[in-house]
Amino acid sequence: MRVQEDAIAVRDALATARVGLVDREVVAEVVTLCAVAGEHLLVIGAPGTAKSLAVRRIAEQLGGRYFEYMLGRFTEPNEIFGPVDLRRLREGVVEIRTAGMLPEAEIAFLDEVFLGSTAILNTLLGLLNERIFRRGATVSAAPLRVCVGAANHVPQDPSLAAFADRFLARVFVEPVADARLEELLEEGDTFSTPGLVSPVSPHALSGIDRLSEAAQSCRLASVRPVLATAVRRMRAAGVPITDRRAVRSQRLVAAAAVLDGRLAAEPGDLWTLPLIASTPDAQAAARDVLADLIGAAGSGSLCHAAEEYSHGSAARARRLAENGRDLLARFGSGPTDGDRRLRLEAVLREIDAGFAATDLGAELAAVRDRLVAAVQS
Amino acid sequence: MGEPGGPGSVEPIRSATVGRGGQWRDGRAESGSGGQSGVGRVERGGQGRDESSPLGGREASGADAEDEPIVVGPAVPVWHPRESPLPVAAVLARGAAVAGLAARIVERSDGGDPLRAAGDHAWLVVMGENLPWLDAVTYLGWDGEALTPTTMRPEPSAELWRAAIGPDDLVVLLPERILTAPMPVGPADRERLAALATPPTPVVSKVLVASPPPPAWEARTATPGDDA
Incomplete structure (x- = not known):
């Protein structure tokens, strides 16, 4: 079955991405999950916790056009989206030259994403929601599979919180556990160089696309009652889940199923639900209240993430x-x-x-x- | 050689057998009727053994097992699997595995965080970070103030057992034994570990407990009681 072959290919790509990646396997796996689900990911963690390295490593393995940028308060939109085409400007048309920039990226990593200006964040909203780039006279379809935003903490500003809500999944990164420090010291230096590990397959992204299509037709009917129970439990435990996030969580469930080589979701695929909780405490609470529902969870491709969010x-x-x-x-x-x-x-x-x-x-x-x-x- | 509880020592451990019958005994107090609701007092010495108990009725391992007859009580603690294992805090070797564990600790005691140890040729508990792997050892984690196998949870709770056992610093709850010892605070003594790394002989364990002086291994019986 094609979905199983693609799931195995993704598993191999993830295994290669994990080489030398100490305690950041979950980030790489959730990037893959979101790419298949067609959703975006927010990675929250202190500076120096290898957030960008983890995303870069899996992007290398998946292939496709990758765009990475660190935003600051003074970042201009043209640094992200591309410069204005001066020739067209002389003709009185504001058009953007997007070659090699975010609008043409298939996988993107935006560090310090909440430091972007209003102009940048507004344009990003369209790109993230509709996958359409609109600026001046330029309107183009964006091939973006997944955008990973990174920040040191979750923004408290309500206007930024609305933007943050566009990132369905969240991963909170802690410094490497004490038990793995020797491994970090041994491998961290060796494998920090980009391109050191060659991709196992140059066509991994097309496999992601096929899995993404399969996820859209994945059978969810049998797990919807369990999903409703899970959302009710999370809300009762004080984990705020908006209706939009509840609906879109189904995409993560379906993606988890196809990445495990199945075209029908099972209750165990609900291990993805804690990912939509917005704080570490809320994610822990979600894990606790869903323990009996997701205790049997497991995933062939996303084994680290399934364990992290199910504790099963x-x-x-x-x-x-x-x-x-x-x-x-x-x-x-x-x-x-x-x-x-x-x-x-x-x-x-x-x-x-x-x-x-x-x-x-x-x-x-x-x-x-x-x-x-x-x-x- | 270090003093008990002090640096540079390998603390002697006492072993207790969990069995049926009254409360923990020390030869002074009465037998209890317990087992219904909690963990009774820890009492040492006692008399008799309950051959019907799958856990009771065993000789305590170690040099001085015969000095502390096993007493059996009315209830056997129940153990349940843990869904999430405890973080590893210590490793326990029994019998033939002790020499291998001691040898591994001696091998690596020149570098890394110092490990602490308690035990003799029959039981060896090593505590610290980056514990070695060996086949046939048991990894332990802190359940409150007692060490238990990382994959198992006692019933009644470790907290009640710990409270019942009393002032011993280090308490290891196992399905077949309860081990107690002064809490080792300093790095394990290399010489003592090296001695443990050689196969035991009938006199070796006596030598091991000669300084610091016994109590060495001590057999005790633990059972639930009413007045935990």
Whole structure:
């Protein structure tokens, strides 16, 4: 089935994007989820937390035209959208030369997005909502699959909050966990250079497009009652969910299903719902009240994100199995030196600390056996 | 060699068996009727064993197990799987796995955060960051002020067990045993760990507990009671 092949291709692209990406796997996966859902993502986190690196890494793997810019209070619209065409201006027409700029980008990353001027944010609204670029006499369809906005914190200004609402999904980034600092120190420097890891497929973006089409026809009828229950629970727990966000959350659910190789959504795909909550506390509350609905969640392609937003053991098992396979593939069958052995042991430790031997399941048990053989070789 | 609870030591651990019957016993207090609603007092010593208990009736592992007869009580703690495991705070090796764990700690004790340890040839608990992986060890996490297996949750709660056990600094709740020891505060002593890294002999554990002086391993029985 084509959707399964495309989902596997995306999984491979994500696996390559994750190489050297320490504790930012969730960002890369949610960018992919949003690209398939046709929604936009806001990444909130302190400066220096590798937000842009994570987006750049997955953009490299997905291919297509990528645009990245850091906005400031004095950023001019032409720095983002392109300069005015002077030749046409002499003819009395304000037209924008958009080549290589945001209106022609397929994946975009706008750092400090809320620092943009009113003129920039207004133009961005049209681009994000309708995927149409309008400025002066220039009106053009934008090929934008996903725009990732980044900021240090969620804006409190009501006018900016309305703009922020256009980003359906939110990921909150914390500094790398203490347990992974050695990995960060080892890999952070090596893999921070753009283009270091070649894309596994030059056509990954066309796979994303096909999955996006499939998501639009994904069967959601069987999960709608569960989705309604979930939204009611989130609202009752004090998580504000506007009607618009509730409706659009279905796109994330459908995208999660097709990225797992299915054309029909299941209740487990509702692990995406905490993403639409607007603060870390609200996301945690959403996870808690949805625990029994999304506890069995899991995703072959988005294993880190599914675990992060479901906290379920099934998602954790799939993520650990994926991590183990990644490392085994990367290190090959050769002898394991000190650093490699420590990396393999870290996964084994997480498996043993996370699952009783009787609860491993066949897939994770097999990966564990291979890891044990590798560290003991 | 360090003093108990002080730096540079490997603290001796006492082992307690969880069984049926009265309250925790120390040979002074009466048997309880408990088990209904909570965790009783911790009492040491006691008498007898309940052969019918799947968890009771075992000899406590360690050098001085025979000095502390196992007492069984009326209830066996129930353990449930945790949906989300506890963060790893310690690793526990039992029996034959102790030597391997001790060897790994000795290997890496020159770098990284210092690890703290308590134990002997029968049980070894190592606490700290970046704990090693070995097959057949159990990872522990803090459930309140007691360590439990990361994947399991005791019932009654660890908090009640901890309160019942009393003043011991380090309490490890396991399905088959409760281990207690002074809380190790300093880095584990390399010499003692190196001694643990060699296969045990009948006299080795005595040597290990000779300085600082016993209590070494101590068998106790824990059961729920009414007056937690």
